[in-house]
Amino acid sequence: MLVALLPGDGIGPEVLVEARRVLDAVLGDAITYEEAPVGGAAYHAAGHPLPDATLNLARRADAILFGAVGDPACDSLERALRPEQAILGLRRALGLFANLRPAKLFAELADASALRPEIARAIDLVIVRELTGDVYFGEKGRRETADGLRQGYDVMAYDEAEVRRIARIGFETARKRQRRLTSVDKANVLETSQLWRDVMIEVAADYPDVALDHLYVDNAAMQLVRAPGQFDVIVTGNLFGDILSDQASMCVGSIGLLPSASLDERGKGLYEPIHGSAPDIAGQGKANPLAAILSAAMMLRHSLGRAADADRIEAAVAAALAGGARTGDLGGTASTRAMADAVLAAL
Ligand SMILES: NC(=O)c1ccc[n+]([C@@H]2O[C@H](COP(=O)([O-])OP(=O)(O)OC[C@H]3O[C@@H](n4cnc5c(N)ncnc54)[C@H](O)[C@@H]3O)[C@@H](O)[C@H]2O)c1
Ligand SMILES: CC(C)[C@H](C(=O)O)[C@@H](O)C(=O)O
Numbered sequence: 001m002l003v004a005l006l007p008g009d010g011i012g013p014e015v016l017v018e019a020r021r022v023l024d025a026v027l028g029d030a031i032t033y034e035e036a037p038v039g040g041a042a043y044h045a046a047g048h049p050l051p052d053a054t055l056n057l058a059r060r061a062d063a064i065l066f067g068a069v070g071d072p073a074c075d076s077l078e079r080a081l082r083p084e085q086a087i088l089g090l091r092r093a094l095g096l097f098a099n100l101r102p103a104k105l106f107a108e109l110a111d112a113s114a115l116r117p118e119i120a121r122a123i124d125l126v127i128v129r130e131l132t133g134d135v136y137f138g139e140k141g142r143r144e145t146a147d148g149l150r151q152g153y154d155v156m157a158y159d160e161a162e163v164r165r166i167a168r169i170g171f172e173t174a175r176k177r178q179r180r181l182t183s184v185d186k187a188n189v190l191e192t193s194q195l196w197r198d199v200m201i202e203v204a205a206d207y208p209d210v211a212l213d214h215l216y217v218d219n220a221a222m223q224l225v226r227a228p229g230q231f232d233v234i235v236t237g238n239l240f241g242d243i244l245s246d247q248a249s250m251c252v253g254s255i256g257l258l259p260s261a262s263l264d265e266r267g268k269g270l271y272e273p274i275h276g277s278a279p280d281i282a283g284q285g286k287a288n289p290l291a292a293i294l295s296a297a298m299m300l301r302h303s304l305g306r307a308a309d310a311d312r313i314e315a316a317v318a319a320a321l322a323g324g325a326r327t328g329d330l331g332g333t334a335s336t337r338a339m340a341d342a343v344l345a346a347l
């Protein structure tokens, strides 16, 4: 089994090294790792955020474990050279259209949630985010209006095949859980969303055992803090899913907790925390490594056929939290290394 390790920028390398320690403790040398630069690190080393050698490694590997990309020193580069293009490029080049972002409250963290504990306790949901379409990948650019004003534009579009395949992932995910699927769109305003909703309803005919409902994204954002326990599986587009998943993270305690899997048609995957490179805390040993460690667990479950090992890691994370280990984002003082040590001790 070959795993591509792509640490990236900022806290990416700091959290990925801890995920690797946990993997080593659980699997010994059953996995072969190859590491490559990505994002700002790759731009500084090789002049491009996603060098061919990195993309080729990602293609060859059985799975990819990704840290984070983003470097303020690159923010004024032309867009094609910015670090974020590396993760967008990987998603697109590898066809990683299905992004699973689970958010479940660890019972011990009810007091860390931004919500009242009695509301937070009920959270156990998965956001299924479409990842290779939408306004992210439509035509974009700058132009001048007839009045001579500068105008920026980004085209939002989905075709029915793109919606149908993510709909199926949503229904299949719901089928393995509580059989409730909420499709989130903005069909009252956007034609892209009306097509999305139409196709969701068509696909629902193949899943009579799953209850489908629909929410506009503004209402969904509100419901996510009012009564998040109502959600089982949320299926939504690329942009809405990006925003709602950061919001969901604070409902369970911290953005440093949420892992993700980005899967292609055949189940090959890239695994990464939902958070970014966090330049404000990079290099200080403050980053919470749990999202990266839980991403490694998702990798074992979804791509490497090691569900029991994934369960073991997730149980160790819960035990570490139960034992009181907390990084700063969770109101504690543990360093990145100490938090991972607590997980290792609980394995
Ligand atoms: N997939 C990715 O690689 C990815 C995801 C999101 C953002 N980004 C990039 O990261 C850079 C920073 O973006 P941002 O600041 O908007 O989002 P961010 O997720 O990096 O950070 C947001 C806030 O959350 C905190 N935070 C994030 N992860 C944490 C962790 N593991 N432990 C403790 N605190 C944590 C940060 O300190 C910061 O205050 C940008 O360049 C952005 O484009 C990359
Ligand atoms: C860095 C950025 C391109 C990315 C996204 O918007 O998808 C990030 O926010 C995420 O959630 O993975």
Ligand SMILES: [Mg+2]
Pocket (backbone or CB within 6 Å): 242, 243, 246, 274
């Ligand atoms: Mg995001």
